[in-house]
Amino acid sequence: MTRFERLGSVFLPVLLIFIWQAACVGFKIPSFVLPAPSEIAIALWDNLYIIWFHSSQTLLTTVIGFAVAVVFGALLGILVGSSRFAYSSLYPMLVGFNSVPKVAIVPILVVWFGIGTVPAILTAFMLSFFPIAVNVATGLATIEPELRDVLRSLGANQLDIVRKIGIPRSLPYLFASLKISITLAFVGSVISETLASNRGIGTLMTQASANFRVSLVFAGLVVIAAMGIAMYVIFAIIEKRMTAWAVRGTTFGVGG
Amino acid sequence: MTRFERLGSVFLPVLLIFIWQAACVGFKIPSFVLPAPSEIAIALWDNLYIIWFHSSQTLLTTVIGFAVAVVFGALLGILVGSSRFAYSSLYPMLVGFNSVPKVAIVPILVVWFGIGTVPAILTAFMLSFFPIAVNVATGLATIEPELRDVLRSLGANQLDIVRKIGIPRSLPYLFASLKISITLAFVGSVISETLASNRGIGTLMTQASANFRVSLVFAGLVVIAAMGIAMYVIFAIIEKRMTAWAVRGTTFGVGG
Amino acid sequence: QDLKPVKFSLDWTLQGNHAIWGLALKNKYFEQNGLKVSMDRGYGSGDTVVKIAAGAYDIGFTDVNSVIKFNAENPDRTVLAFYQVFDKTPNSIITLKKSGITKPADLAGKKIGAPESDSSRMMFGAFAKANSIDPASINWVTMAPNLRETMLVQGQVEAISGFSSTSVFNLISAGVPQDDIVVMSYADNGLDLYGSVLVAMPDYIAKNPDIIKGFVKATISGTVDLLKDPAAGMTAMQEIEPMFDTKLETARLAFLMDKGVLKSPAFDKNGLGYVDPARMDLTIKTNSEVYKVAAPAAEKVYTTEFLPPASERMPPK
Amino acid sequence: MKNLVELVNVSLSYGKTLAVSDLNMTVAAGSFAAVVGPSGCGKSSLMKLVTGLMPATSGSVLIDEKEIDGPVNIVGMAFQNPNLLPWRTTLENVLLPLEVVRPERHQFRAKRKEFVERAMDLLRIVGLDSFADHYPWQLSGGMQQRVSLCRSLIHQPRLLMLDEPFGALDAFTREELWDVLQTIWLERKFTAILVTHDLREALYLADKVHVMSNRPGRVVRSVDTTEFARPRDEHTFIDPKFNENVMELRAEIRAQRLPVDIKTTTAETTP
Amino acid sequence: MKNLVELVNVSLSYGKTLAVSDLNMTVAAGSFAAVVGPSGCGKSSLMKLVTGLMPATSGSVLIDEKEIDGPVNIVGMAFQNPNLLPWRTTLENVLLPLEVVRPERHQFRAKRKEFVERAMDLLRIVGLDSFADHYPWQLSGGMQQRVSLCRSLIHQPRLLMLDEPFGALDAFTREELWDVLQTIWLERKFTAILVTHDLREALYLADKVHVMSNRPGRVVRSVDTTEFARPRDEHTFIDPKFNENVMELRAEIRAQRLPVDIKTTTAETTP
């Protein structure tokens, strides 16, 4: 099965790329609308150094913004998930804030923090903390009282309960939210770079698109996707170690 | 407590608006950088009809895109959460796809579907299905085998298990993901409108910003936030009805 | 020696004409004038004006039409132009031969695509008036800047508005033969307006007259070098930005010189940066009519105080 | 009589833990079997093997004389843990099997009223009719266990599997439910397998009591109890033969537990 | 002797369900109390009241002669359901209290080795030392219950609360653990409250057995058993007085169950 699975994770993308290529050639889609994978590959290869230069910046800002988002999001989630007052007063505001496209906020950040790394980190952070907070809060709010009672009967305080039960129990959902959040962190960095930066995949993309070099734009997209997948693989490994207890599926008949 | 809570959900935003106003006045922040709430309120009031005209479109595209995302995301989540093969082959691709800023994809949609409603719906959909899929998948993957065995022992098929156990058990997390997704759906609609549309809050915002009417831009943002909160309130009501069993907290001492 | 730091924002991503400052940097003209300039790409002329007004940048390169508009909307925080870079606005309506549109009058009742923020679109009222078209008959389709050319090629719109220097080359990149492109420039069709300028805040200018003077001098030296040897300018730009497409930008620069934007009879006669008050008044008046605002006073829009004598700013022959 | 259940040389290992080894057991169709044995000897594992919830590591499990390769659908099972679905009320939990098994699942809408009545009847028997619309977490431990019992009976399965169904009940409720179970069994004559720690319970209800050895579990002894006339009642308890059987089983299990005994005794000196 | 626990006219209602009503009970410091009563009568509720996990709807709960208003921190509790944390191994589950209670929580790093030894000793006594690194779901029902018992003992609480701690165990393991518990209690003389359905268990272990009425639960009878000498052993079981007491308690509970009995009997005719 494992080998079969590994095959799947390679086979499907390859199939998709093939279909894409075929469609581009078959329907004669002009490359400035949707470049064929082959063109993207060429653009990627021809601009390897430039792409490396920009993508390393994007990766840096994304990872920093994301790291801050994990800490802040988890704390916020703990607050919202363990206090009804915080829940009812913060949740609507958070939803409101997150419904606002951050494209509109980045210019303000630029005026305050200048062009470049800081707004990108902040945007990555702003986009990605919310899913973490929501899932942690839900994890805490749905703790079975029976488990909580185990700790309460020992005279544990709220913090103990969060640490010994809340966090471990919501770990599978924390990891779920990390998968959502890392993608948003990338989007945030790139958007900010598109709006204000001299370096980063976003910059590369605007520059390329200003010059109508669409296959280079897509080469940038491919690199972002690849970095996203790389981050995912890292989480998946950590997740497998830390949440094995929660996914002990059965192996017989239905399921698996 | 309930009254106290309700107070909180009003008090905190009011406090924040007050601080914002004070900061704008105190630090003399120019209104084209960050307009004061009072200016935004005036812009809102002066442009009530225009805002209504645009926001009704945004709400429509958002709700449609979101509805499609719920159905598709849930199905995808079921697929990914119940088949290891789908998990290992689809998950990385989904993460990759979602790491890509949709700003770069909207132009393609516009070329294919024309300017206006369809790309907005599609963008809202594309941004919002992933959190739903992730949380549903996690919900299914973490079903306790004991509960699953209850159904398996009755000769239930995989679909029965998903319907009778998977969905109800992951309902709290489905709702959590709805809160994340609805904000993304709004962002998606607005982004698409910003890039290509003659109607919608996104259009209003680009128009206003081209004319340096920054307080109108922010009036647009406020309306989006308000619509996001309105959707949240609707979900919260449904959630309260459907997931009461999962949040039966204790009421004594620590907790609550 | 202690160089004075200056934050300088362009109007757009690096393009051929920006080599003026690319050369000023490379040939140390800024340093010779006591300045240490950091140059950033811009995000549209309108955005650059806001960044100057907000203090995020000290000096900006932006469309004078955007300056006039911003000043009219924000009378208590105006920005001031102090050097005319483009003698002519590149504002244009661009279309393809297959549309059958050959002159402005043909535009009546047509679908035109452009971003809301496009200055050509915003100024279209004046263009329509000068060419006796009913502006209300135009069916505007709003889209992001980089979607314009695609939409035009795909036939979803019949014309687009924008800077000729941008759209023509995007169309060429999209595979449209140059002969198929029809450009109706505003300047050549009854709207003889000025183009992009250098701007700063009045209080910054008042406090740092030396910086402004030095910046103007360096700009003139850079312009002279660029007009003399465009290829050197392109090399300088590529050193700043590895992605700079020399071939494309050489063509764009030639286009700007050829169309009388960067290189013009007026500049040749009166020196670089020359402003004809009558033409500037027309520019201001046209804008105020289009935006239905009171025309800002000319001295609130531009100053020639920092121009060196004409003899020191003659373009090469 | 045919065997409904037949285990031939079955072993089951969870990773390195060998739970059941070389287990042989048959249950005749329509008979009532009981399984007793020390804690952790593999009784619950045996239940999972018979229902096909777990695949045998080696050996074969036959139901209706056919080797199974997955869950069989003739079963009603009350797990050791009640495993009620927390989002369903008591009544909805009891109705669950009818939403899943054939043919009832297709009649569920049409016959809903009839099914609800059937469920309420069962709940009434176990004394929980007034808790029909309570959620599982609003029930006491013993109440949950009784609901689980109702759930295993509602669809009138051909094979009833009960894993310590009365463990959390007081002596009286328990004995009452013995009689209820016996009555239903005598009426319908399904096949039943009961895991229990209560030897009297095993002997009272079953036709045959299987004693399992310490882990890895094997059937080391099977006691036939068909000699006690049905329906059994209080008189059975005072039958000397019955109590003799209880003592015999006790001795057998004590013998099986010896290895652990030693360990425990040495350990007791430690603390 | 002072009373460690005192319940005065306590009632507890869950919404409309009145679980416990006008309950009065005292447990002397250092004594061993047992609580018996029909299923669903409020025994587990009583445990939650005493530990402060639930607030009394009316009346007062006193610990150490002070009225409590939240969880008290002198308790070790084995819940009716083992409630082990699924992300912790057996050993980690047993160690949990030491990470939480004072002063051990502050010594946890420094004394970890000592604590682990203490936990392993307990696991050895209940026969689970070889399962120290297994997860709860890898244990059988009875094994989980034994782990839960260890967890309630590890931090040597002043008040030990056991809610049917031996329900899922076979007779021998159970009786062995009675002796283990008695030994520990005689050594440390903490206060203990044991809920059980096994009357022999109650009488064997406790100084006083409280019988609760049907829901809403009240203490209707308290039987003093101090007359049986400690340490008690097999001989206690054959003491005629002991068996007399068992019979007496049986009768008392049967009397308490009457209302349900009637209901059940009428219902039995239905199916």
Ligand SMILES: Nc1ncnc2c1ncn2[C@@H]1O[C@H](COP(=O)(O)OP(=O)(O)OP(=O)(O)O)[C@@H](O)[C@H]1O
């Ligand atoms: N899912 C599992 N993974 C690993 N080991 C398991 C699992 N389930 C049971 N075991 C092991 O298998 C053995 C038998 O377990 P089982 O639950 O069948 O015992 P049991 O006879 O039902 O015990 P009890 O009377 O205590 O319920 C035990 O040693 C247990 O540790």
Ligand SMILES: Nc1ncnc2c1ncn2[C@@H]1O[C@H](COP(=O)(O)OP(=O)(O)OP(=O)(O)O)[C@@H](O)[C@H]1O
């Ligand atoms: N969380 C709860 N919400 C509502 N009702 C509850 C809750 N917990 C218990 N009850 C009710 O309180 C009554 C007493 O329950 P309790 O668990 O105390 O009984 P018990 O004596 O422990 O029974 P058992 O011997 O079956 O475990 C029951 O009728 C039960 O339905």
Ligand SMILES: Cc1ncc(C[n+]2csc(CCO)c2C)c(N)n1
């Ligand atoms: C020659 C020349 N070409 C392109 C641009 C950049 N540009 C294209 S659209 C737009 C938005 C106007 O507000 C801008 C700045 C320029 N400024 N000058």
Ligand SMILES: [Mg+2]
């Ligand atoms: Mg078992």
Ligand SMILES: [Mg+2]
């Ligand atoms: Mg109980």
